[in-house]
Amino acid sequence: MKVDNSFSYGKIFVIGGGFFALTLVWTFYNAYMPLILGDYIESRAIRGAIMGLDNLLAVILIPIIGAWSDRVDTSIGNRLPFLVAGMPAAAVFFILIPFGAAWALWLLIIVDIIFLFAMTIYRAPVIALMPDHTPPEKRSTANGIINFMGGVGAIIALFGLSALYGIDRAYPFIVAGSLLLLTFITLYFTVDRNPAYAGTAEEEAEETQAFQSLAAGLGKIKKPEFRGQLFVLIAIFVYFIGYTGMEAQFTVYAVEHLKMDESTAGMTLGFFSLSFVLFAIPAGLVGSKWGKAPAMLVGLILLPLIFVIIPFLHGLASFLPFGSETLLLQAVLFLGGIAWAFINVQAYPFVADLGGKTKIGYFTGLYYLFSMSSAIVAPGLLGFLMDVFGHTALFYGAALSFLLAFYFLKKGSSIINDNTAAISNSKTG
Known part of the structure; x- marks a missing residue:
């Protein structure tokens, strides 16, 4: 060229x-x-x-x-x-x-x-x-x-x-x-x-790809041969509800529930983003070694465990020598960013590979469509849980979304592997 x-x-x-x-x-x-x-x-x-x-x-x-x-x-x-x-x-x-x-x-x-x-x-x-x-x-x-x-x-x-x-x-x-x-x-x-x-x-442009997939016929993904791929996309939609909702409502939780200073709340959330940036490349290397889906599944187990710990940090901090709940929360969010790197770094390449070389554009569009659509409803949905069940429901709701995503991703990747094996056996047979 x-x-x-x-x-x-x-x-x-x-x-x-x-x-x-x-x-x-x-x-x-x-x-x-x-x-x-x-x-x-x-x-x-x-x-x-x-x-x-x-x-x-x-x-x-x-x-x-x-x-x-x-x-x-x-x-x-x-x-x-x-x-x-x-x-x-x-x-x-x-x-x-x-x-x-x-x-x-x-x-x-x-x-x-x-x-x-x-x-x-x-x-x-x-x-x-x-x-x-x-x-x-x-x-x-x-x-x-x-x-x-x-x-x-x-x-x-x-x-x-x-x-x-x-x-x-x-x-x-x-x-x-x-x-x-x-x-x-x-x-x-x-x-x-x-x-x-x-x-x-x-x-x-990711938004353009999302629109093109919708215009090209979202109904195609409902076909039986794409059942595993559909489960994977549902997993992405569900876990982005947890991530986007947490990102949008974290400062509300920190300021209204923990009585944290507003500027400190934003800086505390920054530790999640900082660790994601630092560990994005290592997480990609892990995905190359373990496989994309297994690496994502590890993150989808670790991140909800980290999230459900956060509401208990207030009581735990009083037993620690430094007694700083803010410092402890920042450390936990830093760990959460690592788990998020395991998930998010693998997600797009995994979805882009779902349809083989002939359907990369189609599944790329579906990835952005499912991930961006969840961002429309996530802040309001987790905000509703906070209104009804209290501020800590933010992390329980987010954790639940990641656990549900674990189920759908595991089921979807299993179906895809079975279909791939069946096709391979039919060719060799």
């Missing part, structure tokens, strides 16, 4: 800056928006339902916008118009969130909706910039850079921005919004107007 001289990893790092800013903003938003909504709304279920709005917009609108950005033709290319429309607006309205919250609930909701819509406008196009600028044989490495930048953004959000939140609620929004605006300016003057490898980027 002819390699374009315009390709450079330096440009990929700049594009990765877009994903860095995207992840920085989303991570902080997910951690602290439930607390801000709590100034006006007591119900955790209602707050959770509002938190699911961004995922609903993602599933509905982003595939349409991604496809539109594939086809539009302007003097500044096909991706940049969406960045121009979305990124500055998202930056401004993200900065306005704490000020809207200080004024009235109706103003906060209006600002929030405009912010979410602006993020939706540019999300798929900014992600598509990487494949636009990268030859296919280098996309795995480039995607590693992009995901690394996203991981750094999440860690900075939960440690750095959380510290600023403790000083003044508005400071982290101003800093994150300014970084998003600076990222837009950098991208605008860096990315190519007519990139050499444009044409397949629509396939790279």
